[in-house]
Amino acid sequence: MEQHPIPQQISSYEFKLVGNMTLKQFAKAGGGIIVAVLINSSKLLFFVKYPLMAIFGLGGIALAFVPFEDRPLETWLMAFIRSIYSPTIYIWKKVRDKNWLDLDIKSFSEGEHKGKESLKVETKDGNMVEEFIVSLPKIGNREKDIELSSADYKVEKKVIDEEIGLKEEEKIKDVEKKEEEEIEKIEEKKEIKKVSLDLKKADKLEATGKAVFGGVPMPVTPTMPNVLSGMVMGKNGKIIEEAIVEVQDDKGNSVRVFRTNSLGQFKSANQLASGKYLVITEKDGYKFNRVNVELKGEILEPIRIEAVL
16 A cells, blocks of 8 residues: 555545646636637737736636645635625614514414324213212211200300300400500600600700811811811820710700721711701720810811820
């Protein structure tokens, strides 16, 4: 068996005329030369004739023997022509999804039976059914007629009436008990509310120090008026986090409550109404002065709150 050092095409056979020139290559080169000869024998002007002869003659030879990137020129030429006539702009149009519930009822027409034999429905004989029913085992049903005498009926009715009366009395007692409990709860709530209001009036606090503004390293200072912000620090300048800062109006009502972050800072998200406010700060293990802050519709610098103990 002859060994082939170079792989050859074995999927299809190509007839070779001379050397490695196939019949297809010969046809391409010969076709181009024949067209060039026909143009030469025509009566065209020389400046038209000779360029056409060169194009067709050399073109046929190039198509037959000059590949480009391991592909024949006819492949590139066909791809070029196909790309010219193929569309370059594609339009996408959204189509409504088909609902699987939308069925075409017309397509579901009643089909006729196409069997060789007509359908036969077996019917049971009536006599056989009766015989089967008769053959079933009989179950004796005993009917018990219970007759109550007039005296028994009266006694039973009396007992039932007594039971109903007892149940109604129990229900009435339960309702009265619930109403009394609700009244007691309402009275207790009124007393608690009254006491809490008295405590609020009595617990109105006063300022024990003066507010200090500025000198606080806040990342973002307020840009709107009546926005309260600041920082809570210890006596030695240490940052105090998770301290509770309460803001009360001149009537002692709490309007804002803040919790300082990990940097000891707090800031109001909304503007406060103009007026006088009391700032109260609380933290376990520390003691702070209560300070007054007056808002006049101006931008306030951050307030500095330092612990006294």
